[in-house]
């Protein structure tokens with residue numbers, strides 16, 4: 381059987397069960413709309429007929445500058461060219477009858493939460509709350525990985541896997557999406573001349589393990605690490621999406637970074653004699669890595685150090701009554717970050733430079 385079904389979670393299960401069944405197992409699932417029923421965006425941003433209340437959105441966020449891509453220009457994740465325009469202008473485009481809309485424009489990767497930190501229009505579902513990546517970005521004042529997407533019916537995101545081999549969760553505030561998900565490794569069957577096919581709907585998938593799932597308004601899709609996916613908006617759809625890393629997928633991120641570094645070293649090996657010192661060479665390689673995936677070895681290590689420090693601190697504040705699952709999670713985060721620190725400190729880069737690697741590119 382190449383098509384498999386995806387679990388739908390309709391009533392709350394204990395955190396530890398979700399952790400075991402989906403995060404550790406790295407399996408996708410969908411949370412029902414009960415998990416987002418209390419979000420104010422689910423009522424304030426949506427009209428009685430279930431469509432987006434575009435006038436409400438424009439009256440609150442109209443002047444914001446938002447990134448917009450052309451669907452047909454998208455090649456690979458992260459490579460999509462985007463231009464910036466006023467949110468209210470994008471909404472004007474969305475309001476046009478589909479037949480009259482020029483091209484296919486898709487508002488993607490708007491850092492809505494960062495721009496409006498206090499509006500509280502949604503909250504992160506508990507199952508996705510151990511999020512080292514955004515915690516690290518917040519502590520460093522860097523761009524986060526929390527996004528708002530808004531696309532007309534027919535807009536779509538090509539086949540890709542998520543940045544840094546992170547997990548993602550994606551909640552529809554209004555509208556519907558069709559997801560096509562592939563377990564890790566299946567993407568090897570989806571290449572032409574070595575490059576990933578961008579639109580798998582044009583391909584025979586009978587020999588490729590995959591799942592097709594429709595995500596309704598209010599539902600939340602959990603996309604595991606390294607699962608490739610392609611996504612289509614079946615109606616005008618607004619969604620909230622976070623990418624995140626924690627103790628259950630962080631080793632994938634480390635494997636990605638060390639693999640990419642190997643590739644960088646190989647690609648520029650011709651230039652190596654031109655570097656006066658080993659340190660200069662290594663610094664240049666890290667700089668390239670950071671330009672590629674917005675994270676270098678130093679950032680990665682600092683993220684782990686942060687988790688160890690923050691979790692120790694939280695565990696010590698014994699005056700606060702912690703729910704059982706929270707102290708269990710703090711301990712688990714602490715253990716996985718500390719164990720991985722031991723592993724990475726063995727890497728040549730850290731043996732040469734110690735922990736405080738800096739590429740001086742900020």
Ligand SMILES: O=C(O)CCC(=O)C(=O)O
Pocket residue numbers: 529536537542548549550557603609611612619621
């Ligand atoms: O909704 C989309 O168009 C893409 C979403 C996505 O790729 C994700 O949540 O990882």
Ligand SMILES: [Fe+2]
Pocket residue numbers: 540541542548603609
């Ligand atoms: Fe994605």
